[in-house]
Amino acid sequence: MIEFHLDSRSGVAPYLQLIQQVRQALRLGLLREGDQLPTVKDVSGSLAINPNTVLKAYRELEYEGLAAAKPGVGTFVTKTLSDESIAAHQQLAEDLMIWYRKARAAGLDSESIDAIFQRTTRSALQEEAV
Amino acid sequence: MTWLAWRQFRAQSIAATATLGALAIVLAATGPHLASLYSSAGLTDCHANCGALAGAFIGQVQHGYSEKVYYLGIALMCLTPAVIGIFWGAPLIAREFEEGTHRLAWNQSVTRTRWAVVKLGLVGLAAIATAGLLSLMVNWWARPIDKAIGYGNSSSPAEFSRITPVIFDGRGVAPLGYAAFAFALGVTAGVVLRRTIPAMAVTLVVFAAVQVFVPTVIRPNIFTPDRLTVPITATTTGLDFRGTRAGLTVVGDYSKPGAWILSDQTITPAGHAFAMPHPPQACLGTGSLQSCFSWLASRHLRQLVTYQPASRFWPLQWTEMAIYLVLAAGLGVICLWQVRRRQVVS
Amino acid sequence: MTAVIDARGLGKKYRRRWALSDCTLSIPAGRVAGLVGPNGAGKTTLISLATGMLAPTTGTVTVLGEQPASSPAQLAKVGYVAQDTPTYASLSVEDHLRFGAHLNPGWDARLARKRVEQLALDPTKKAGKLSGGQRAQLALTLAIAKRPELLILDEPIASLDPLARREFLQILMESTAEHELSVVMSSHLVADLERVCDYLIVLVDSRVRVDGDVDSLLASHHLLTGPRRDTATLPASQQLITESHTDRQSTFLVRSTEPILDPAWSVAGVDLEDLVLAYMSGASARSQVRQPASAAAQVNR
Numbered sequence: 014m015i016e017f018h019l020d021s022r023s024g025v026a027p028y029l030q031l032i033q034q035v036r037q038a039l040r041l042g043l044l045r046e047g048d049q050l051p052t053v054k055d056v057s058g059s060l061a062i063n064p065n066t067v068l069k070a071y072r073e074l075e076y077e078g079l080a081a082a083k084p085g086v087g088t089f090v091t092k093t094l095s096d097e098s099i100a101a102h103q104q105l106a107e108d109l110m111i112w113y114r115k116a117r118a119a120g121l122d123s124e125s126i127d128a129i130f131q132r133t134t135r136s137a138l139q140e141e142a143v
Numbered sequence: 144m145t146w147l148a149w150r151q152f153r154a155q156s157i158a159a160t161a162t163l164g165a166l167a168i169v170l171a172a173t174g175p176h177l178a179s180l181y182s183s184a185g186l187t188d189c190h191a192n193c194g195a196l197a198g199a200f201i202g203q204v205q206h207g208y209s210e211k212v213y214y215l216g217i218a219l220m221c222l223t224p225a226v227i228g229i230f231w232g233a234p235l236i237a238r239e240f241e242e243g244t245h246r247l248a249w250n251q252s253v254t255r256t257r258w259a260v261v262k263l264g265l266v267g268l269a270a271i272a273t274a275g276l277l278s279l280m281v282n283w284w285a286r287p288i289d290k291a292i293g294y295g296n297s298s299s300p301a302e303f304s305r306i307t308p309v310i311f312d313g314r315g316v317a318p319l320g321y322a323a324f325a326f327a328l329g330v331t332a333g334v335v336l337r338r339t340i341p342a343m344a345v346t347l348v349v350f351a352a353v354q355v356f357v358p359t360v361i362r363p364n365i366f367t368p369d370r371l372t373v374p375i376t377a378t379t380t381g382l383d384f385r386g387t388r389a390g391l392t393v394v395g396d397y398s399k400p401g402a403w404i405l406s407d408q409t410i411t412p413a414g415h416a417f418a419m420p421h422p423p424q425a426c427l428g429t430g431s432l433q434s435c436f437s438w439l440a441s442r443h444l445r446q447l448v449t450y451q452p453a454s455r456f457w458p459l460q461w462t463e464m465a466i467y468l469v470l471a472a473g474l475g476v477i478c479l480w481q482v483r484r485r486q487v488v489s
Numbered sequence: 490m491t492a493v494i495d496a497r498g499l500g501k502k503y504r505r506r507w508a509l510s511d512c513t514l515s516i517p518a519g520r521v522a523g524l525v526g527p528n529g530a531g532k533t534t535l536i537s538l539a540t541g542m543l544a545p546t547t548g549t550v551t552v553l554g555e556q557p558a559s560s561p562a563q564l565a566k567v568g569y570v571a572q573d574t575p576t577y578a579s580l581s582v583e584d585h586l587r588f589g590a591h592l593n594p595g596w597d598a599r600l601a602r603k604r605v606e607q608l609a610l611d612p613t614k615k616a617g618k619l620s621g622g623q624r625a626q627l628a629l630t631l632a633i634a635k636r637p638e639l640l641i642l643d644e645p646i647a648s649l650d651p652l653a654r655r656e657f658l659q660i661l662m663e664s665t666a667e668h669e670l671s672v673v674m675s676s677h678l679v680a681d682l683e684r685v686c687d688y689l690i691v692l693v694d695s696r697v698r699v700d701g702d703v704d705s706l707l708a709s710h711h712l713l714t715g716p717r718r719d720t721a722t723l724p725a726s727q728q729l730i731t732e733s734h735t736d737r738q739s740t741f742l743v744r745s746t747e748p749i750l751d752p753a754w755s756v757a758g759v760d761l762e763d764l765v766l767a768y769m770s771g772a773s774a775r776s777q778v779r780q781p782a783s784a785a786a787q788v789n790r
Contacts, residue, residue, distance in 0.1 A: 019684070024760075027684065058663030061655055062684045063521050067666075146591045150584060151577075242578065246571035247628070250540060251592035252561040252635065485544035 014051055015043055019060050027062055031070035039079065039093060050080060050088045144253055148265040155231055159273050166219065166277070170284040173212050180204065181287035189294070194400070197291040204288060213288060216281040220313025221354075223277055224321035227270045228350050232329020233342035235262055236482065240337040259482045263475055267326055274322035282314055289314070293401040293453060304401040306456045308358040311403075315460035320467030325350050327474035334481045357463070363405050365462050368449040373397045375409070375444040397446065401453030410445045417444050491554065493518050493639045493671045494539050498548035501534050508534040510695045512548070516673060516688060518638075521665060523686035524675035525765050531695040532675040533572060536643045539673070540569045553638060565595050568632030572643040574625040578617030582610050585627060586634075593635040601634035604660075622653025626660065633664050640665075642674040646681060658685055679762045689761070691768045698768045703761060710764055713741045713754040731771040742767045 015038045017031055025033075038044040050071065057064040071088050074080040082088045116126045181187065184200035204210055236259070239245040249255055282289075289305045305314045312321065328350055332342040409417040451459070492515040499512040509531040516522050524532050537543040538550050541558025555563045576585060582605060590596045605612060608626050616624060625645055632640055642661075646654040662685060665672055676682055682689075690700040699706065710730070718739045720732055727743040734740075742759065743749075749756050759767070 021684065052666075054663055054666040057666045058659050060684070061658035061662050063687050064662065064666035065520070065687050144592060147588055150580065150588075154579075243571060243573055243575040244577055246540075246542060246569070247575045247577075247631070248592075249542065249558065250564060250567065250569040250571075250632075251589070252565040252594060253592050254558075254561060254564075485542065487543075 028070040144261040193294040197294040224325040228325030228329035232326040237333030237339040270326040274318040320464035323471040324467040327471040371448040373446040403451040496550040500547035502546040520688040521672040522688035523682035526692035568637035574628035576616040583612040
């Protein structure tokens with residue numbers, strides 16, 4: 014069973030943080046197929062957040078096919094992410110490493126690199142949204 | 144709801160029980176002695192010369208500790224309704240407003256009306272029961288003295304007969320009415336003022352005022368007073384050195400044992416109040432007392448007495464209790480009305 | 490979904506002053522609604538009207554479809570924790586549970602006992618001797634153990650230390666999840682409510698300034714920054730909440746359900762605290778604008 018935590022200053026909506034933490038746990042192998050996610054009651058009681066927030070996160074995970082709710086029992090993981098995602102995108106990771114080295118060679122410090130990365134990601138998202 | 148009303152009243156009920164218990168011990172310890180004094184004075188089944196025997200008995204009482212217990216009884220009877228009003232009545236609802244617990248109580252699954260009715264009812268009945276028990280105990284103990292005073296004679300002060308104001312308040316059933324009224328007064332003050340201490344003060348002042356007003360203005364006129372006219376003759380005259388400006392006043396000789404004398408005036412034939420001429424030549428100086436009396440008799444004066452006879456004791460008691468109970472009920476209705484109003488939060 | 494609290498033109502006047510004016514609200518069921526506003530804004534008045542402590546001067550209010558405090562059955566459906574979480578100082582914790590059991594037919598004694606154990610409260614201790622946080626928890630336990638449908642809390646954590654506050658909210662959220670409660674909670678601090686509320690009502694100066702789903706409110710409010718402009722040039726679909734200007738730049742907080750397309754603006758979102766503060770400061774001249782009912786129903790739950 015995993016435990017959630019919330020960063021109230023990250024600017025990311027709580028339900029998104031929960032989803033991210035589940036995905037992260039799946040990737041790292043802390044959660045496997047068939048494991049039960051903590052109950053809505055337990056999560057809202059330990060984090061002091063609205064139960065609807067937890068429900069929203071779990072519904073989103075269901076929609077993405079990562080979990081499924083069994084009425085009266087709980088919500089269970091339906092898919093393992095660990096091996097697939099990292100291995101399948103090994104090539105992308107290598108490409109990114111090349112780009113990073115180029116940026117360092119050009120004299121950029123990590124903050125500038127980060128700024129470029131954020132800006133590019135955002136404009137890409139904007140393009141997708143349109 | 145009954146449980147809650149009782150639980151909140153618990154401390155006060157313990158105090159009341161302790162006080163009644165202590166009093167019971169004192170009265171039980173001294174009662175038999177008083178009763179034996181009474182019977183050894185020959186007053187049980189007395190047929191003749193009872194007045195004088197009673198006088199002797201009273202004299203004995205005044206020389207012992209019984210007199211102190213007698214006064215203790217009077218004090219307790221007078222104070223108890225006031226104490227009930229101040230300590231049981233005033234805080235009953237005022238304290239809830241002060242501490243905000245009414246907002247807890249009024250959200251439980253009971254209506255405000257039921258909440259108030261049970262609180263008022265339970266503690267009100269306890270108040271009446273306490274006053275009743277107290278009255279029973281004190282009356283039982285003081286019976287010998289009351290009866291002796293009832294025989295009446297010149298040495299027993301008529302002021303202490305049980306129909307006279309202060310003693311009346313501590314006898315019979317009237318104290319039940321006083322307790323109910325004082326309690327209802329306290330609760331109403333608390334509901335209206337919403338603060339305990341001011342409510343206590345108001346209750347004390349108003350109750351005291353009522354307890355002075357009723358015996359002075361209302362009680363004498365509940366039943367039309369009896370009248371007695373005593374002509375002043377040479378033999379029926381008495382002189383009393385009361386502290387008036389004339390120095391001397393005339394007192395007609397009459398006897399109404401155990402009665403409550405409302406007024407006692409010497410009247411001239413014309414119907415005016417008689418004032419002793421100053422200085423009263425005929426009654427001072429070298430003249431004898433007999434010549435003074437003859438002179439007074441020649442004036443054809445009359446003594447006009449209005450009074451309530453001793454036989455009116457129980458009718459007055461029941462009537463007064465009824466009046467106070469009706470007042471208490473009226474105040475109870477006002478309390479309920481105020482509690483149900485939804486205008487002020489606290 | 491039915492509304493837990495439905496107010497129409499609700500108003501309350503004390504002598505000369507209107508403590509609450511023209512309040513029209515419909516709080517849906519199944520939410521944790523936060524009632525926010527500065528002190529004296531009318532939050533306690535609104536709550537008092539909803540719990541039957543006060544009668545309205547104008548307008549109507551129904552709670553769970555009935556008049557507030559109209560019958561024992563209606564009272565059983567609403568749990569109320571008043572300001573300063575009142576408890577009987579001379580009664581013990583155990584006595585309080587008996588109090589609840591005697592006065593509520595729907596009392597769940599097992600739940601009450603479980604909570605008291607969970608809170609590690611000494612049953613024989615008098616409530617007057619408990620800490621502020623423990624008293625608040627006791628009051629909350631009394632409200633929850635009668636198994637209501639709706640919980641109304643008036644600034645329950647205002648005077649508690651941070652740890653006590655967190656513990657109170659934890660228990661509150663756990664109970665809300667477990668018993669499927671609707672909650673209406675007032676506070677003058679927004680930070681308390683951010684994690685917990687999914688419905689927001691902002692009350693300033695006796696009037697409701699904004700009310701709605703937190704998610705849709707956040708999605709529909711935008712902070713626009715750009716070159717200096719006059720307010721009148723804003724399109725009609727954008728409701729102005731606050732504005733500020735320097736000699737070159739204008740910043741507007743607007744409410745709009747349509748996307749902002751004007752390229753001159755740089756558009757950002759606001760967080761809940763900023764949104765509430767904006768309404769509180771820009772409140773005086775603005776009147777409440779209703780969010781269309783259909784849009785509110787589409788969002789989330």
